[in-house]
Amino acid sequence: MWEEFKKFALKGNVIDLAVGVVIGSAFGKIVTSLVNDIIMPIFGLFMGGVNFSALSYPPGEEGIKYGSFIQTVVDFFIIAFSIFLVIRLIGRFRRKEEEEIIEEVEADVKEELLTEIRDLLKQQAEANNHNSRQH
DSSP states (O other), X not given: OHHHHHHHHTSHHHHHHHHXXXXXXXXXXXXXXXXXXXXXXXXXXXXXXXXXXXXXXXXXSSSBOHHHHHHHHHHHHHHHHHHHHHHHHXXXXXXXXXXXXXXXXXXXXXXXXHHHHHHHHHHHHHHHHHHHHHO
């Protein structure tokens, strides 16, 4: 059982997942800071400093705090949109890198094909020269 656990725990996928969770947690802190320290103050300026979290029914501490829920939903959409923008930006860089790699491979393939064509033409020319000498 111990051997099976070691195989499972040290499998590449599990380690990759652990690294992803740690990086995701750190990225979550970055996104939270981005939202709380940069985006929300700007959003607050446009909304006139509106903060929904104090709203409740009936007013007071023991009421249904629907304002907190609204604020959480607004925060979620801001965070989701921020992550969308970051992932979109990363996707652009990846596509650019992939296009460069594809262009390099295509150039190599073209060069290889041209070399093969040249060699075939040389062989044909040599064969034609050889055949014309025999006649």
